[in-house]
Amino acid sequence: MPTTVLTTSASITCLHPPGRVLPPPPAQTVLFIKGEPALTAANLVSMSIVGCADSYTPCTKVAQLAESKKLFVQGEPVLLAGAGKALPTGGSVRASGTASALFA
Numbered sequence: 001m002p003t004t005v006l007t008t009s010a011s012i013t014c015l016h017p018p019g020r021v022l023p024p025p026p027a028q029t030v031l032f033i034k035g036e037p038a039l040t041a042a043n044l045v046s047m048s049i050v051g052c053a054d055s056y057t058p059c060t061k062v063a064q065l066a067e068s069k070k071l072f073v074q075g076e077p078v079l080l081a082g083a084g085k086a087l088p089t090g091g092s093v094r095a096s097g098t099a100s101a102l103f104a
């Protein structure tokens with residue numbers, strides 16, 4: 001089922017409010033959705049989580065998000081809304097994009 005393609009304005013949060021991902025720098029300059037660069041797998045390395053309220057082992061980075069199997073930009077799959085994983089614990093993250101923008 002098609003899912004929303006994420007852009008740099010996507011909301012990506014861990015399960016410990018107010019933990020969230022700071023908008024990553026664009027990793028590509030080819031595909032824009034409503035003026036925002038689409039996120040691709042190349043963005044994962046720069047996705048830091050700030051504000052995680054887990055005081056024991058706070059989430060610091062995004063390890064994984066859903067990737068399109070159909071839509072690639074410069075060889076990298078675009079990232080999709082849905083569930084993912086955070087480092088260092090493998091805890092869950094949630095990503096949601098701009099409604100009715102682009103689906104893949």
Ligand SMILES: [Zn+2]
Pocket residue numbers: 014015016019052053054058059091
């Ligand atoms: Zn967290």
